[in-house]
Amino acid sequence: MQADIEIFSLIQDEFNRQQHGLELIASENFTSEQVMRAMGNVMTNKYAEGYPGKRYYGGCEVVDKSEQLCIDRAKAIFNVEFANVQPHSGAQANAAVMLALLKPGDKILGLDLSMGGHLTHGSAVNFSGKLYQPLFYGVRKEDGLVDYDMMEKIALEEKPKLIICGASAYSRDWDYVRVRAIANKINALVLCDMSHPAGLIAKGLLNSPFEHCHIVTSTTHKTLRGPRGGIILMKTDFENPMGLTNPKGEIRMMSDLLNLAVFPGTQGGPLEHVIAAKAVAFHEIMQDDFMSYSKQVVANAKAMEIAFKELNYDIISGGTDNHLLLIDLRNKNISGKKAENTLVKADITINKNMVPFDDKSPFITSGIRVGVPAITTRGLKENDMKTVVHWIDSILMNTENEQNIAKVKGEINEFMNQFTLYPNWKI
Ligand SMILES: Cc1ncc(COP(=O)(O)O)c(C=O)c1O
Structure with a gap:
């Protein structure tokens, strides 16, 4: 068989791009070499529809062990009773939760996409806005903080079955106690989509949603620094209060409904190589290094906030509690x-x-969204944030000055060379 030179040279190009550049996309990160190794191996060959110990294929003894290890580690990190590690992505995790909890046409209440929410929280172009009846709360105009009063007003008027908290572009922590109190008034369930700040929650640096939100979903590739994928977690299992049943009409525990909603509800065979890589990432998260990393993420975001403010940038909500900043560039x-x-x-x-x-x-x-998880993994510290912000400002204040752009690019490429990405990289 001929080697695929085209694709492998593109992979090398992508490595070079990542090595040389400043990666400030808030939803991105650099996994460890061992996470990547776990993803690219024989586990990709295995079909394993079902769950550990209950598969529809033979030969699953080994992947059963690795998926179970992944589940056990997820449960230990977040101190929860239930984990499903099979969702192929964050969107898949949310789709499965909604399939488990809702009937088509049911009302859902989430943060408006234009205010920082995610497509899967009810956007008209997404399954969540097509299959269910979406309602939205927003943030307050005066301070950019989530408008819990608005959430409550809409909840009381419209009585959605599900309230969704969590966001893609919100730099502040959430008041899960308030969200649950609102949901309790109308017997709604609460889904927290912690995809963005999950790594900071794992290390106790932000409020924990688990005591207050019935179900929690996350991606595994943002602040958790694992492979691309999703997970569904639940602190305590419970009999589903909406009387939802399986196809045989039996009332099930929520854990059964969630598992059924992932497979066979929305997915076929799990990606056992990715699940192995999730397990490796979870192993890393359990170690002390990940605490230092997560604290550095928060410190870097704060340092970046200060540096932007010194240059008169308008930061939505006035700052950050987490790993990102949302900046209004209108001024x-x-x-x-x-x-x-x-x-x-x-x-x-x-x-x-x-x-x-x-x-x-x-x-x-x-506006722009700027995040620090990836550059923090590369090794940048608070002192570097000022330099980064000055580079950004220099470009934004001189957008037509190609000479300046080339100069800054040269400085960045040289600077990033100090922070070796994947020392053992070999393609
Ligand atoms: C809050 C939130 N939920 C879900 C997702 C979807 O994740 P994925 O891209 O893995 O489907 C994202 C991705 O950006 C997100 O920010």
């Missing part, structure tokens, strides 16, 4: 799109982002 007279496209020329990757009450379309946007 700088530049759109999010222009900022993203110009910064990338200097090997700085961020994403354009709607800001609350944005007057521009999602394709243009008034």
Whole structure:
């Protein structure tokens, strides 16, 4: 068989891009070499529909052990009774939860996409907005914080079956106690999608949703620093209060409904190689190094907040409690799109982002989202954040100055060379 030179040279190009650039996309990170090793191996060959000990295929003795290890580690990290580690992604995890909890047409209440929510929390272009009846709360205009009063008002008026908290572009912690109190008034269930801050929650650096939210979903590739994928967690199992049943009409415990909703409800065979890699990431999270890493993420985000404020950037909600910043660029007279496209020329990757009450379309946007999980993994510290912010500012204040862009790019490439990415990289 001929080697696939085209694809492998593209993989090398992508390695070079990652090595040289400043990765500031808030949802990205660099997994460890052992996480990548766990992902690229013979486990990809195995079909294992079902769950450990209850599979529809023979030869699952080994993957049973590795999936069980992954489940046990997830349960230990978050101190929960239930974990399903099979969702192929965060979106798949949310789809499975909704399939388990809801009937088509049921009302769901989530944070508006344009205010920081995620597509799977009810957007009209997503299954969640097509199959269910979406309602949205937002953030307050005056301070950019989640408007829990609005959440409560809509909840009392509309009585959604499910309230979703968690976001893709929100830099503050959540009041899970308040969300649960609102849900209790209307007997709604609460889903927390902690995809973004999960790693900080794992280490106790942010409020824990588990005592208050019935079900918690997450991606595994953001602040958890694992392979791309999803998980579903639950602190304590309970008999589902909506009287939902399995196809035979039996009332089930929530754990059964969630497992059935992942397989066979929304997925076929699990990705056992990715599950092995999730297990490796969880092993890393259980170690002290990950606590230092997570604390550094928070410290770096804070340092970046201060540096941006010194240059008069308008940070939504006035700052950050977690790993990201949402910046309104309207006072700088530049759109999010222009900022993203110009910064990338200097090997700085961020994403354009709607800001609350944005007057521009999602394709243009008034803001950018900036996150530090990936550069923190590379080894950058608080002192470096000022340099990073000055590079960003220099580009944004001179978007047509190609000479300056080239100069900054050169500085960044040289700087990032100190922080070796994957010392044992070999393709
Ligand atoms: C809050 C939230 N939920 C779900 C997802 C979806 O995750 P995935 O891209 O793995 O489907 C994301 C991804 O950005 C997210 O931010």
